[in-house]
């Protein structure tokens with residue numbers, strides 16, 4: 383009989399200082415065989431679980447999967463709903479292993495390690511006999527409580543992320559290896575209270591060599607698998623920082639050496655991992671001087687990092703400098719969407735929008751034309767990052783101010799993919815300037831459209847981390863002077 387794997391859960395990345403609680407309506411929810419069909423082949427962690435199951439002739443049980451873009455902490459009630467569904471499914475016991483496509487950087491209103499709590503609850507039901515593995519984002523916050531109930535955890539090895547599916551396959555294969563008796567996971571983990579702030583792509587800079595070292599350790603079979611988590615920068619939780627995992631196959635010594643060496647490399651590069659982004663004015667000047675189009679990541683209000691998505695900073699800058707080139711700029715403002723919807727497409731109105739949560743630049747008050755309104759506009763990611771992912775824009779209006787087309791939405795989106803614009807009738811190939819609410823991942827998916835650059839703008843997701851009233855995470859580098867004393871965690875048994 384074919385093996386069966388229980389999968390699903392809840393995935394979101396949280397920002398401690400975003401006051402907007404993430405409610406159920408922000409989640410895309412899938413379940414059952416339809417979820418499997420919908421996500422087959424997608425370059426997401428769930429897509430990876432599905433493809434690995436298909437290749438291994440394994441049947442999947444998907445009680446539910448809630449996924450949302452980043453934002454404020456998730457409402458407790460939403461987490462409890464998912465937890466209850468997964469726990470009920472676990473009680474049925476009709477599966478051989480559990481493989482969870484989660485994020486690892488989620489918070490709820492009251493939990494600072496909800497992933498650990500979910501896995502612990504599942505573990506309490508299935509016992510030690512059933513392997514539980516998970517795939518997390520590279521920006522996850524991983525600590526002892528996360529690792530304790532898990533047999534194996536894999537994190538993305540790329541930023542911008544392009545190995546979501548591959549990461550889930552690592553988690554899936556680990557579970558199968560445990561069942562087959564070919565993999566006996568032993569874990570050496572190290573933790574360091576430190577943030578990387580900007581120069582932390584895996585395409586260039588210090589992380590290139592660090593990941594090369596990790597890959598070589600796996601290739602030489604010194605260790606079974608390595609994950610390097612560069613924690614999301616806006617998580618005010620105890621024990622927050624960098625996490626390195628090295629799994630051995632029954633042998634811990636090399637795993638410990640590799641984990642410690644990688645953390646030492648991260649620490650040695652601590653100052654190189656901090657970087658300033660290019661100046662917005664300089665980038666816009668280049669637009670005036672050249673024919674090519676530019677796609678700008680608004681560093682200060684990245685929904686991809688949990689920002690509210692309503693910053694008017696770039697728009698006010700364009701208006702003040704009389705830019706008259708075709709521009710698409712997204713702003714989240716549910717009230718403005720309602721007003722535009724009532725006015726109807728084709729009508730001119732005066733509108734006050736944006737800047738309600740992002741207070742670095744005032745709301746825009748201007749007359750313009752509502753050129754489109756709609757809801758549930760389907761989006762399919764071109765990729766490569768999250769390619770094939772299917773989602774939708776809930777409610778939107780396109781508001782034109784001369785050549786500037788403001789995409790107003792009732793929910794915040796990161797716009798990591800050009801298809802968000804096509805979904806509302808805006809052709810990315812026609813724009814000279816496109817603004818996104820992402821700092822890394824959009825760069826992969828927009829590279830074919832034009833020049834991609836993340837500009838230094840102020841706001842809740844800028845790396846000016848001094849702006850926050852940290853209560854739990856400190857002391858950490860670079861806000862505080864710390865010594866190199868990484869915490870260690872070793873697990874020798876399953």
Ligand SMILES: [Zn+2]
Nearest residue numbers: 519520521543
């Ligand atoms: Zn990430």
